[in-house]
Amino acid sequence: MSRYRTYWLAVTSGTITYVSQSAENVLGFEPSELTGENVVSYIHPDDQAKIAQDLSEYVDDYGYTGTYRVRVRDSNGEWRVFEARAANLLDDPFVEGIVLNSRDVTEKQRRKRKLERQNERLDQFASIVAHDLRNPLNVAVGRLDLLAENVDGDQADTVDTIQRQLGRIEDIIEDSLALAQSGEIVTETDEVDLGAVAREAWANVDTGEASLAVGDAVRLSGDRHRLLNMFENLFRNSVEHNEPTDLTVRVSALPDEFGFYVEDSGTGIPAEEREKAFERGYTTNRDGTGFGLAIVQDIVQAHGWEVSLSDGADGGARFEVACDAIPLEQQTELA
CATH class of the missing domain: 1.10.287 (Helix Hairpins)
Structure with a gap:
């Protein structure tokens, strides 16, 4: 069954005149069971007044579209929540109704x-x-x-x-x-210039003689404050585990997918330690708390993304963040 459980129906004068076959998967009704029924009778009592008012108010407004959040009764008598987009096609001779595209x-x-x-x-x-x-x-x-x-x-x-x-x-x-x-979980986002956030984070961290290089621009939707915190922890990790002299940390776009990487020119993280690197409390620094990379992973996953650790081009540590692993708009839909 599709993750996006949708069905179509057409309504004329409050009566259902057409129902797509997908309604059976979504609501449990055969289309023939719904055709000819009053649409309002399947809507939650608390939502009926608003829907009925809008359907009657815009009945003469051909081409009108509107979006609603409404509770609909399924074949088991349970109320399911739908986002419904209505379009007035009453003047269309092939439809002659208000079409509702509803998503569960x-x-x-x-x-x-x-x-x-x-x-x-x-x-x-x-x-x-x-x-x-x-x-x-x-x-x-x-x-x-x-x-x-x-x-x-x-x-x-x-x-x-x-x-x-x-x-x-x-x-x-x-x-x-x-x-x-x-x-x-990140629920409110803004468009973020990742390069600008990285430069700000670099200025917030004691990086000694290390240098930052920002490559290809990346703009994405995210929580700017938490992305700033993510970069600060990644930069501290590079500086605290390497000799800052001649250390370069580079931030740039991933070449083959939507995302970005942070890579340093240090000594890297041994392959056998990479799985542990993101664990809470794991550290090879006597004065460290071992929370830095765990915070990085949490921030990445809170955005619905994925982070991985590998070798950099110069043998240092390379953190890759794939931003299309779980699309942002889908992250709260996963059951």
């Missing part, structure tokens, strides 16, 4: 509600991390700063160690927040 979006609606609940839980988690962990951490840091002013010798070394560990906790909190938010 019931699963899309359920998926959307599920994702909204998931995003709410992630927001709650982020709030707990931000408030309940940061407050005692700030108190500890403040007290330790006061203590540091009155110690010396071995005690000073101990205070330095504690300060480093508290700093690491702060890093973990920041990355945990970013990880929680990065997994939220």
